[in-house]
Amino acid sequence: MTDFPDIPVDDISQDDNVVAYDASTFRQTPHNLEAEQALLGAILANNDAMERVQDFLTEEHFINPAHRQIYQASRKLIEKGLIASPVTLKPYFENEDSLAEIGGAEYLARLAGAAVTIINAAEYGQIIHQMSLKRELINVGTDIVNGAYDHSVDNTAQNQIEKAEVNLYALAEQGSAEGGFKSFEKSTADAISIIEMAFKRGGKLAGKTTGFDSINRKIGGLHKSDLMIIAGRPAMGKTALATNIAFNTAKAYRDDMALGISHEESKGAVVAFFSLEMAADQLAARILAEQAGLSSQDLRQGKLSQEEFNKLARTAQELEDLPLFIDDTASLNIGALRTRARRLKRKHGVGLVIVDYLQLLSGSGRGGRGPENRVQEISEITRGLKGLAKELQIPVMALSQLSRAVEARENKRPLLSDLRESGSIEQDADMVTFVYRPEYYHNLVQPDEGTPEHLDWMAKGELLFGRAEFIIAKQRHGPTGKIDLLFEASTTKFSDLPESAAYLPKQNN
Numbered sequence: 001m002t003d004f005p006d007i008p009v010d011d012i013s014q015d016d017n018v019v020a021y022d023a024s025t026f027r028q029t030p031h032n033l034e035a036e037q038a039l040l041g042a043i044l045a046n047n048d049a050m051e052r053v054q055d056f057l058t059e060e061h062f063i064n065p066a067h068r069q070i071y072q073a074s075r076k077l078i079e080k081g082l083i084a085s086p087v088t089l090k091p092y093f094e095n096e097d098s099l100a101e102i103g104g105a106e107y108l109a110r111l112a113g114a115a116v117t118i119i120n121a122a123e124y125g126q127i128i129h130q131m132s133l134k135r136e137l138i139n140v141g142t143d144i145v146n147g148a149y150d151h152s153v154d155n156t157a158q159n160q161i162e163k164a165e166v167n168l169y170a171l172a173e174q175g176s177a178e179g180g181f182k183s184f185e186k187s188t189a190d191a192i193s194i195i196e197m198a199f200k201r202g203g204k205l206a207g208k209t210t211g212f213d214s215i216n217r218k219i220g221g222l223h224k225s226d227l228m229i230i231a232g233r234p235a236m237g238k239t240a241l242a243t244n245i246a247f248n249t250a251k252a253y254r255d256d257m258a259l260g261i262s263h264e265e266s267k268g269a270v271v272a273f274f275s276l277e278m279a280a281d282q283l284a285a286r287i288l289a290e291q292a293g294l295s296s297q298d299l300r301q302g303k304l305s306q307e308e309f310n311k312l313a314r315t316a317q318e319l320e321d322l323p324l325f326i327d328d329t330a331s332l333n334i335g336a337l338r339t340r341a342r343r344l345k346r347k348h349g350v351g352l353v354i355v356d357y358l359q360l361l362s363g364s365g366r367g368g369r370g371p372e373n374r375v376q377e378i379s380e381i382t383r384g385l386k387g388l389a390k391e392l393q394i395p396v397m398a399l400s401q402l403s404r405a406v407e408a409r410e411n412k413r414p415l416l417s418d419l420r421e422s423g424s425i426e427q428d429a430d431m432v433t434f435v436y437r438p439e440y441y442h443n444l445v446q447p448d449e450g451t452p453e454h455l456d457w458m459a460k461g462e463l464l465f466g467r468a469e470f471i472i473a474k475q476r477h478g479p480t481g482k483i484d485l486l487f488e489a490s491t492t493k494f495s496d497l498p499e500s501a502a503y504l505p506k507q508n509n
Helices: 033-045 047-052 065-079 085-094 106-115 123-150 156-175 182-202 213-220 238-258 278-291 298-301 304-321 332-346 369-390 423-426 438-443 452-464
Strands: 227-232 268-274 324-328 352-356 396-401 431-437 469-476 479-486 491-498
Touching: 033 047, 033 065, 033 106, 047 065, 047 123, 065 085, 065 106, 065 278, 085 156, 085 304, 106 431, 123 156, 156 332, 213 268, 213 479, 227 238, 227 369, 227 423, 238 268, 238 278, 238 324, 238 352, 238 396, 238 491, 278 298, 278 304, 278 324, 324 469, 332 352, 332 369, 352 369, 369 396, 369 423, 438 452, 438 469
Parallel strands: 227 396, 227 431, 268 324, 268 352, 352 396
Antiparallel strands: 431 469, 469 479, 479 491
């Protein structure tokens, strides 16, 4: 590349985040100007070269400001169906100081003239990308070192590790350790991509499937970046519904992979289930009972016939490759949960995180143990879960307990105000839902046998038998409302309400 002028060091270091030379060790900041020049020359000589690098290379990866502008202008022209050449780019750079210092508009012609082939365009692009990643890695390392020297009370070692892992994860995933603004053009393209996915699925599913047609129709599936809360009193079936959804989503992903459907287009997802209440083997036994159609209580007690045991074994064999990962670590804190979720995203491409349940998580450990501090801790946890959803670009589902205020009311159907430490949960969540089984409360108030009231009670019990309600109390991007489901208590399995189920009429509110 001897035909190109030497670019002054001052031009290389115009970015405030780039230091051209380390004065103490004389180690040069990672860069390869020859690769940048070769790639730009290839693009200007033959615009097809852009196709080989545009999926992974952006203007921010170039170290030289003039090269950034040339690449950006070329990309925009090519995306509009126009030709990017020294002639078409010349008007954009006639008054640009950064280009004038290295030869002005003539520099464009020299870039194109020196290009021989586009065969190595992708390799040049990879070199530029790698150099950019190394510069970002230096920045991250510098921040880690500087942070470790900060001895302020709030800046604990655990906080610094958490921040470092966030930056390293972002660097590994996107090639940049910082967020920053997105252009409206980029945001619009992302929105159109999501809408296109929903259109291809017939308008029924924009996100990941829950496995329940009635719920999918109401919410459009589980959407990336969303925090969804499923709340309820004990015995309502929160964990059962969560395990049903976890299984359905993981199975849909496995089935799509078998059909050759891509990871991005699959309606399912790899699932990470953080079970802070139940052990992993108990959760797995529940799923086995649901899918084998066997009583979970009989499974625990070993009350199985040989035929039932054989059925259970066949079911276990069918589900052994299910992409469902269970973490049953007790007393997990929000920082550790986010760290483990990131690792699973990196290794297995996790697409849905489920937490059972929110109140069993702990915060960073700062503060006392009074009720006010607990509210602050819950706020930290919900913000952390919402941040995880946005960071990994996946839906996060968290189960939550309701306060005892429900039990004091005549009408036991839950309300948003029943959420324990509810302020931050309701505020941070994109969707708040409740699981409610009227049959459970009906069975608690049995009148004396032989009385007219007992006959009425039995008649109403028949109408409520197996009925469950999935109540959408808040949905940031859609309607609220109630969805009727069936619940089989023996197998702890939820299912859609058959349209022909006349024996389960809707209850008057």
